[in-house]
Amino acid sequence: MNKESIKRLTLAHGWLGLVFSGLLFIIFFAGSIALFRQEITLWSMQPHFPVTSGENIGVNKVLKTALADRDYDANEHITLILPSTDSHYYKAYVDIKDREKEPHYDELLIDPVTGKIVSEGYKFDLADFIYRLHYNLNIPSGKYVLGFVTLFFLFALISGIFIHARKLVSNFFQYRGEKHKRSQLLDMHNVVGVISLPFTIMYAISGLIFNLVIIYQVAFALTVYKGDGEALLKDAGFTVIAPEWLDKPVDHVDIDKLIAKVSDEYQVAPRMLTIYNYGDESAVIQLRSQDTSELTTTYNVAYSLVDERVIMKSDNDHPNSLTIGTGVLRKLHYGNYASIDLRFIYLLLGFGVCGLIITGNLLWLEKREKMRNFSARTLSIARYFTVLSSAGIIVSTSIAFLCERLMPVTWLDRVELLAQTFWLSLAALAIIYVLPKVRANYRQALAVSLYVSAAMLLLTLLVSLSALSQPLIDLFMVGSYAVFAVDLSLFISALLLTKVGHIIMKKSSQVAVKAQEDLIPTMNK
Amino acid sequence: MWSKTFIAIVGGCLLSISLMLNLNFMIPFKIDTRLFIGLLFSFPMWVALMVWCYASETFKQAFKRCTLLFIPSAMFNALFLLN
Numbered sequence: 001m002n003k004e005s006i007k008r009l010t011l012a013h014g015w016l017g018l019v020f021s022g023l024l025f026i027i028f029f030a031g032s033i034a035l036f037r038q039e040i041t042l043w044s045m046q047p048h049f050p051v052t053s054g055e056n057i058g059v060n061k062v063l064k065t066a067l068a069d070r071d072y073d074a075n076e077h078i079t080l081i082l083p084s085t086d087s088h089y090y091k092a093y094v095d096i097k098d099r100e101k102e103p104h105y106d107e108l109l110i111d112p113v114t115g116k117i118v119s120e121g122y123k124f125d126l127a128d129f130i131y132r133l134h135y136n137l138n139i140p141s142g143k144y145v146l147g148f149v150t151l152f153f154l155f156a157l158i159s160g161i162f163i164h165a166r167k168l169v170s171n172f173f174q175y176r177g178e179k180h181k182r183s184q185l186l187d188m189h190n191v192v193g194v195i196s197l198p199f200t201i202m203y204a205i206s207g208l209i210f211n212l213v214i215i216y217q218v219a220f221a222l223t224v225y226k227g228d229g230e231a232l233l234k235d236a237g238f239t240v241i242a243p244e245w246l247d248k249p250v251d252h253v254d255i256d257k258l259i260a261k262v263s264d265e266y267q268v269a270p271r272m273l274t275i276y277n278y279g280d281e282s283a284v285i286q287l288r289s290q291d292t293s294e295l296t297t298t299y300n301v302a303y304s305l306v307d308e309r310v311i312m313k314s315d316n317d318h319p320n321s322l323t324i325g326t327g328v329l330r331k332l333h334y335g336n337y338a339s340i341d342l343r344f345i346y347l348l349l350g351f352g353v354c355g356l357i358i359t360g361n362l363l364w365l366e367k368r369e370k371m372r373n374f375s376a377r378t379l380s381i382a383r384y385f386t387v388l389s390s391a392g393i394i395v396s397t398s399i400a401f402l403c404e405r406l407m408p409v410t411w412l413d414r415v416e417l418l419a420q421t422f423w424l425s426l427a428a429l430a431i432i433y434v435l436p437k438v439r440a441n442y443r444q445a446l447a448v449s450l451y452v453s454a455a456m457l458l459l460t461l462l463v464s465l466s467a468l469s470q471p472l473i474d475l476f477m478v479g480s481y482a483v484f485a486v487d488l489s490l491f492i493s494a495l496l497l498t499k500v501g502h503i504i505m506k507k508s509s510q511v512a513v514k515a516q517e518d519l520i521p522t523m524n525k
Numbered sequence: 526m527w528s529k530t531f532i533a534i535v536g537g538c539l540l541s542i543s544l545m546l547n548l549n550f551m552i553p554f555k556i557d558t559r560l561f562i563g564l565l566f567s568f569p570m571w572v573a574l575m576v577w578c579y580a581s582e583t584f585k586q587a588f589k590r591c592t593l594l595f596i597p598s599a600m601f602n603a604l605f606l607l608n
Contacts, residue, residue, distance in 0.1 A: 005580040012526055012579040151534075154572045155579075162576065208568040216567050219542040220560070223606060224549065235556045321558040325565070 001162055013159040014367075016152050017360045018382060022389030023137075023149045025357050027207075029393055030134035032350030035335055035343045036486070038086035040127035043486035045109075045119075047464070047471040048409045051088055051478050052113040058256045059090075059273065062110050065117060066092040067278075070106065073097040074280065075245055080273040083112045084290075088480070125415040126404040129422065130397065135211065138419065147211030154204035156360075160193055185366065189359040192352045199349045206333040209326070237320030239312045241276055241284055241302055248281035253305045255285065261308075262287050266315065268298050275305070284311050295328050295337045354390070361386045383442050388426075388433050391449035394497070396425040398456035401490065405463045443508035450501030457494040461487055528584040536591035537574035541567050543598040550605040 001009075033040070059080060072078070076095035083090055090110040099105075109119040129138065136142035167190075193200075221229045233240070255273070263269040271290035277283045283305035289298040299315035300323075314323055331337040335346040365382055368374045403421040407414045429449070432438060438445045464472070464487055475483055545563045552559055574591065581587035 001580065004582070008526075008582070009576065009580050012529070015526060016530075148534075151568070151572065151575075154568065155533075155575045158572055158576050159579065162580075205565070205568055209564055212568070213564065215538065216542065216545065216564065219546070220549075220563070223546060223602070236560055237557060321555070322561040322564070323557075325561040 006163060009159045010163050013156055013163060014360075014364050017156050017357075018364050020149045020152045020156075021357050021361050022385050023146065024153055025354055025389050026137065026393055027134055027146060027149065027153075028350050028353045028357065029390075029397070030130050031203075032347050032354070033397070034127065034131040034134050035346050035350070036489075037127035037131050039482045039486055040130070041124055042087065042480075042482040044124035044126050044404050046088065046475060046480065046483055047468040049089075049109070049118045050111075051475060051480060052111055053478060054113040056083070056112045057115045059259060060254065060256050061115050062090045062092065062112070063255065063275075063278075065110055065115050066094055066108055070094055071097045072278075074278050078275045078278055080275075082269065082271055082273070084271060088112070089118060119409075121412065123409060123414055124404070125418055126400060129400065129419060135207075143211050144214075147208060150204055150207040150211060154201070154208065157193075157197070157200055157204060161197075164190055164194070185359050185363050189356060189363060192356045192359070196349050196352050196356065199346075200353060202332055206329040209329060210333070235322075237314060237323035239302075239314075241274075241286055241312065243277050243282040243284045243311075245277055246280055246282040249279060250281050250283065250306055253283070255305070258285065258303060258305075258308060259287070262299075262301065266299050278305075281306055286312070292336050292338075295331050296324055358386065358390055380439065384433055384439070387442050387446055387449075388430055391446050391453075392426055392429040392433070395429060395449050395453045395456070396422050398453040398460075399425045402456045402460045402463070405460050405467075441508060443504055447501040447505035447508060450497045450504070454494040454497040454501065457490045457497070461490050461494070526579070529578050529581060529587050532584060532587045532591060533575040533578035536588070536595070537571045537578060540574050540591055540595050540598065541571040543595060543602050544570055547598060547601045547605065550601075 059082075062080065063078070066078070066080075073095040078095070079093040081087070081091040090108075090112055092108040092110060093105050094108070095105045103122070106120065107122045108117050110116070111118050132138045135146060137146060139145075217229075217232065221227065221232045225232045230240075255275075259270060259273075266289065268289045268291050270287040272288045274286040274288075275283065276286070284302055285305050286300070286302040288300045291298045296316065299313075301313050301315065302311040303309065304311060314320060335343045361382065365379065365386070368379055368382075400418060400422045403418055407417060411417065433442075433445060472483065475481075545567045548566070549559050549563050552562060554562070577590060578587040581590060
């Protein structure tokens with residue numbers, strides 16, 4: 001590519017990077033935390049409920065408990081998520097007949113030993129809120145907005161390769177720490193960009209497939225399939241299970257026996273069960289595994305509940321390339337195909353990309369600050385959004401953690417309150433960052449924001465240890481360490497945030513002193 | 526630069542769909558494999574076209590480049606679909 005083309009690509013790389021940096025930071029920051037959403041959900045939930053040990057009562061009894069005294073809609077489906085290392089309890093989702101308000105189903109947590117319902121309703125949303133922030137910003141159509149942001153992220157990656165291509169190998173280990181600030185930022189941006197390239201390309205492509213696949217789906221359905229969307233879905237391996245209601249009641253079906261049979265066949269127990277038309281002769285059960293030890297999905301099968309006839313089978317013996325392929329992409333994206341170490345590597349790379357985004361913005365600002373004719377207003381807006389989308393999100397997230405720990409478990413609207421706290425914190429910060437005193441020194445604002453985040457996390461830890469000390473001891477005694485791991489992560493994060501905040505504050509003071517020194521000779525003249 | 530964004534998004538999308546349709550008709554694999562290959566290559570193709578558009582000197586040049594590639598690709602699409 002010639003020099004002029006590279007110049008034009010550099011301009012597009014810089015501007016588009018700046019415009020989409022805020023949302024990209026949210027995607028990577030929230031996504032990195034969401035890698036541990038099972039552990040965070042356990043941290044939120046587990047200390048509030050007793051941990052029992054003993055023999056598992058089985059699905060038949062759990063189902064009976066879930067449906068007892070509940071006006072469930074048998075024409076709809078019942079979903080059960082079986083206990084695992086991610087969750088000690090059975091999770092049941094039961095559709096309720098003619099319920100007007102959302103959600104149209106009851107969500108239950110059922111103890112696998114006592115068979116008692118320990119919690120009703122969706123109460124612990126922190127991890128899922130952060131996860132949704134990662135893929136749809138918790139707003140309608142946010143999925144498509146973030147899809148297009150990801151498209152520009154992939155463009156930034158590819159254009160970055162073209163821009164940096166000639167120095168890709170020679171400057172791979174270059175970091176000019178002692179020299180000019182711009183060189184430092186540029187080296188940091190390039191080194192993190194090059195090292196994380198395979199990871200970021202995988203993330204960008206898989207993210208695009210998850211969020212914007214609809215574009216190609218519609219195009220293929222209209223052209224190749226002549227408008228027959230169902231035929232496309234069938235070829236793609238998506239089977240819609242919708243058995244016709246026969247109105248022939250069936251008394252009792254042994255689901256545990258079927259689970260044992262399937263577990264024996266595949267050597268992996270199912271993780272999720274969906275039962276359609278329960279209680280009728282037409283009832284169908286769908287069983288899905290979630291094996292975290294390998295990349296490929298093991299099975300997704302459906303049987304008639306009455307005679308165990310196979311309705312649908314997708315496994316390694318009956319593969320569909322698209323189903324398996326997208327399953328592999330999903331596991332690659334979530335990093336849940338190996339042990340927890342892999343997710344730590346993903347976490348580091350994810351935060352590395354957050355750094356890549358911020359250094360990109362700082363580079364853009366540095367360059368434009370030196371241009372005499374460049375609009376001061378544009379620079380001010382760019383600085384404002386850089387601080388809000390990075391520090392603002394970090395502070396709001398730490399406040400959300402504190403909020404999750406402080407809210408009593410009996411509050412029915414704690415899910416809504418958590419979301420409101422997050423958005424209100426962000427709105428408050430948006431106002432604070434616009435104040436003239438804060439705008440005068442954004443570095444200081446950034447440092448103070450990091451200190452505030454650290455304080456919130458330490459406060460969260462303090463609340464955990466003081467209000468939930470006995471449940472935490474009980475959890476430790478039964479060998480459930482996920483809650484402690486999250487608490488420890490919060491503590492380490494608080495230390496790191498304080499350290500980074502301290503470095504930024506020190507630099508901010510140095511810059512302020514230098515500016516004052518520069519100003520004195522000018523005033524003397 | 527901003528005018529090139531329009532052609533990069535819309536032109537890139539249409540052209541990548543058209544090229545992917547041709548690829549889907551040409552590669553000798555089972556339909557599920559063809560769909561997956563199409564899915565995997567469509568977005569990088571779109572982004573490659575975006576890079577091509579942004580590297581163009583003007584909007585007009587980007588438009589011309591996309592159109593010149595789209596016409597033969599669309600003709601092949603028509604040929605495959607009619608057959």
